[in-house]
Amino acid sequence: MHHRGPIRLALALFILAETTACKPEDGDSAPRPDLVCPGDPSCPDEGEAVLYAGAAMRDVTPEIVDYQSVDANGNSQFEPPPLGDDEWFDGNGNGEWDFVYIAGLGNPRPARDVHDPITSRVLVLRWKSTTIAIVSLDLIGYFASDIADIREAVSDLDIDFVSVSSTHNHEGPDTVGIWGMDEAWPGWRQEFFDTIGAGTEAAIREAYENMVPAQVTYNQVAADSHPTRGICNVQSDGRPPVIFAEDLTVLHFTGRDGAEAIGTLVHFTAHPESSDDHHQSLSADFVYWLRMGIEDGIDRGDTLMPGLSGTAVFIQGPVGSQIGPGDVICEDLDGTVISEKGFALAECIGWNLAKIALEAVDTGEGPEQEVPLEVRAQRIELPVENYGYHAMMLSNIFHRDDVHGFDDTRPASVDNLPWIWTEVSWLRIGRAQAIGLGGEPNPEIFFGGYDGSRTPACAREMLDLDMTTLSQPDNENPPDLSLAPGPPYMFDRLENADFPMAWAVTNDMLGYLIPEYNYILARPGAYITEAPGEHYEETNSVGENAWPIIRAHLVDMLTWRP
Amino acid sequence: MHHPHIAILAAVLLALAPAACGDGNGTDTDAATDTGGADGYPAGMPNIAVDDYVWTGCDDLPPNGSATDEMVSAVFVVEDFEKSFAVEGVQLEIFYNNDASGTPDLDSTNLDLTDADGRVTALVPRDRLIAYKVVGGETPLYPPGVVKTSIEYSQPTPDVEGGEIDAIAVSQATYQLITTVLGITPDPTMGILAGGFDDCAVQDIEGIVARLYNGDGTRCMGENRCLDRYFIDETPAQDQWWSSADGLFGVMQIPPADDYDLELHGIIPDSGCPGDMVRVGERSDIRIIANAITILDFTSTDLDGGAWTELCVW
Numbered sequence: 001m002h003h004r005g006p007i008r009l010a011l012a013l014f015i016l017a018e019t020t021a022c023k024p025e026d027g028d029s030a031p032r033p034d035l036v037c038p039g040d041p042s043c044p045d046e047g048e049a050v051l052y053a054g055a056a057m058r059d060v061t062p063e064i065v066d067y068q069s070v071d072a073n074g075n076s077q078f079e080p081p082p083l084g085d086d087e088w089f090d091g092n093g094n095g096e097w098d099f100v101y102i103a104g105l106g107n108p109r110p111a112r113d114v115h116d117p118i119t120s121r122v123l124v125l126r127w128k129s130t131t132i133a134i135v136s137l138d139l140i141g142y143f144a145s146d147i148a149d150i151r152e153a154v155s156d157l158d159i160d161f162v163s164v165s166s167t168h169n170h171e172g173p174d175t176v177g178i179w180g181m182d183e184a185w186p187g188w189r190q191e192f193f194d195t196i197g198a199g200t201e202a203a204i205r206e207a208y209e210n211m212v213p214a215q216v217t218y219n220q221v222a223a224d225s226h227p228t229r230g231i232c233n234v235q236s237d238g239r240p241p242v243i244f245a246e247d248l249t250v251l252h253f254t255g256r257d258g259a260e261a262i263g264t265l266v267h268f269t270a271h272p273e274s275s276d277d278h279h280q281s282l283s284a285d286f287v288y289w290l291r292m293g294i295e296d297g298i299d300r301g302d303t304l305m306p307g308l309s310g311t312a313v314f315i316q317g318p319v320g321s322q323i324g325p326g327d328v329i330c331e332d333l334d335g336t337v338i339s340e341k342g343f344a345l346a347e348c349i350g351w352n353l354a355k356i357a358l359e360a361v362d363t364g365e366g367p368e369q370e371v372p373l374e375v376r377a378q379r380i381e382l383p384v385e386n387y388g389y390h391a392m393m394l395s396n397i398f399h400r401d402d403v404h405g406f407d408d409t410r411p412a413s414v415d416n417l418p419w420i421w422t423e424v425s426w427l428r429i430g431r432a433q434a435i436g437l438g439g440e441p442n443p444e445i446f447f448g449g450y451d452g453s454r455t456p457a458c459a460r461e462m463l464d465l466d467m468t469t470l471s472q473p474d475n476e477n478p479p480d481l482s483l484a485p486g487p488p489y490m491f492d493r494l495e496n497a498d499f500p501m502a503w504a505v506t507n508d509m510l511g512y513l514i515p516e517y518n519y520i521l522a523r524p525g526a527y528i529t530e531a532p533g534e535h536y537e538e539t540n541s542v543g544e545n546a547w548p549i550i551r552a553h554l555v556d557m558l559t560w561r562p
Numbered sequence: 563m564h565h566p567h568i569a570i571l572a573a574v575l576l577a578l579a580p581a582a583c584g585d586g587n588g589t590d591t592d593a594a595t596d597t598g599g600a601d602g603y604p605a606g607m608p609n610i611a612v613d614d615y616v617w618t619g620c621d622d623l624p625p626n627g628s629a630t631d632e633m634v635s636a637v638f639v640v641e642d643f644e645k646s647f648a649v650e651g652v653q654l655e656i657f658y659n660n661d662a663s664g665t666p667d668l669d670s671t672n673l674d675l676t677d678a679d680g681r682v683t684a685l686v687p688r689d690r691l692i693a694y695k696v697v698g699g700e701t702p703l704y705p706p707g708v709v710k711t712s713i714e715y716s717q718p719t720p721d722v723e724g725g726e727i728d729a730i731a732v733s734q735a736t737y738q739l740i741t742t743v744l745g746i747t748p749d750p751t752m753g754i755l756a757g758g759f760d761d762c763a764v765q766d767i768e769g770i771v772a773r774l775y776n777g778d779g780t781r782c783m784g785e786n787r788c789l790d791r792y793f794i795d796e797t798p799a800q801d802q803w804w805s806s807a808d809g810l811f812g813v814m815q816i817p818p819a820d821d822y823d824l825e826l827h828g829i830i831p832d833s834g835c836p837g838d839m840v841r842v843g844e845r846s847d848i849r850i851i852a853n854a855i856t857i858l859d860f861t862s863t864d865l866d867g868g869a870w871t872e873l874c875v876w
Contacts (some may be wrong), residue, residue, distance in 0.1 A: 082647035082648050083645065083647055182735070183739060184733075184735030184736070184738060184739050185735065387743060387744070387745050387800045388743065390742065390743070390745045391739060391742035391743040391745075392742075394741075394742040394745075394746075394747055394748075395738055395739065395742050408747040409747070409786060410785070410786050411744065411745045411746045411786065411789060411800075411814075412745025412746075412800070413745060413800070416745075523801070524794060524799055524801040524802040524803075524806075525794040525795075525799050525801070525802065526799075526800075526801055528743075528794060528795075528797050528798075528799055529794055529795060529797075
């Protein structure tokens, strides 16, 4: 299809916005974000200059009513007759497969049991008249339209912004829809959203009610403390350019006297898929052990560390380029070396990160009580160019109801694209700042690293990387780093951010967000087949213009000045 | 996010039909998907690589059947179009004369539903081409896995007692998926035509475009009408404007009628035809039913040494 007008227009608009926003001195010309706190009428810059914090957690595991009772070929996927010889248990006797399909890897993978609960975890913070709720769900993602339901449910509370992140868990219920029986039958059931919504509402209300005067201890460390493997003990990068996101960030909140534990926000980057898809158990993957270690402490091998109590809240980082367990060989705290995916690997990564997190809190900066809060949020429209996504939308496989701008009496095309709403946000929590966006961005978007400075030695050696492309030598289509953008990167645009964070899969689920210099589509076959080299992520992205549009809005939001 | 592949159309476009050598009606003055090429053909359309294909020497295909032919007992084996599993409970109608527009020779009054193995036995003309229609049923797999109405032309019947005839059933899910992957909201008042094109060695042919004509010889086209679409690796592709290496084509959003003609066109260098545009396949009197799919496969036109100029589009 050769009608490229709208695309050119979008790019032109983006370029215009970017050109404008790149000039910090021009920040006054950026549009005011939809939400600005303090500053909006609902959140004037007045009131008690005291940090209040509360935390809560709910188990939101969907009830497993029906399940696969026989896995005849042991592949953890459901293949009933005539496809296979698998059998199922009809728990409610209605003759229908009311499964809890597990999202993220192979499908259909209906859950048989619960390894560890799927949770909704909440921190509510207040400074003066600004109140924010930070929600983390053990899910693959949660669409903006579903997040709107959560926000509506707590709209009676004096909360200015409810930020809802998913951990991008690949071992939880399918709240997106594409991991059901096949591409034509969604993996979600309304009961998921009822349970998750009710539990999250309850957790927000409890955290809100429990807010007490508080203080925070910060730290940000590279999770590379393993003596030989470094960061490769817990993280790998599956797509070139190989650029890691090594930082683990902690914000530990206690009561003002330090005695009362409230909660710990822990931020790290890795796909929670370490336990893989050779099981049918719901789990939060490595995040489960990470949070358990932070809350309850560690007694494993020679490691004995007390926990911090309170509620640990994990927020996912920029996992875009397959940051995760791919090539990880993990030495557990008891000395066991795990090289295969499975729950042992998830546990290994989780315990190791918990230890790093506890040490980070122990050596952190604080406690500090001067913790001003700021929040900005901007609702934006994105064209959905991926026609695989069109199919999922037109078939109601995706559980989102905000598709608009599309004449459904005509075929989707560049002249007739569906659009969706998403949101970008920025939070300041004292000396920490977080950019929130609803997809899986590549880490280099935030801090560069094209010069190899973010490519650890362990990865260079393990992958035998060509450092001119940060790619393996046999890559037939390596990234052309001469085209990669220079600074300022997103973190460079944050002012006085001692602890910068990129919160991925936050307030929406958009798939991958890839810098345009390395966004390569198969032609023809865009979005259906992969371009040569390592370009799977493009097939699971909203479209080639998504990141440029999001970036333009982010730059506007970060450079806007009252 | 790891995305399951949208594997759509299994290679179950079945038997090979002869490409009727028609009179080349229709005037190609425009295209429903005008992408800028000459005379409405897509820009950048490749030549058909003649040397790579076997254009002559196809096995002789039998003629269309008739009720007066010698009969043979045959077993229809019905499989799912996408996943190839046996489909139980399907009702077939059989058209001996390979024309699905008239009254079926066999229907529910004298044909059982397919059994658990997707099989049903019927008397059919021996060694002939017939058409069949799937008129109902429910797959055992996906509740509510409704089987769509479908027609397939030119299925060869066996020459021996008890021989098998391959047949397919298309689920509602597959039907919907084909359309939506192509960015088309399924329209229950319109039908779909789909098929494949290969050479005498059963090698799928790349570089053909499908053109559908109304019974009066005019091109079926218009706003959101008779949209020709193609596939890549058997998956519908919105940016593929001629058959890829899988040889598959489809025409979407077709108003119901009994008398469509389908032509397959391609560029054959040095053919002697104007613009080297050759009509490499054609079939007349195609029935399109609303909310249903018609399946029509072609082999290459067996020239038997004839000149391409006999098949020029213009």
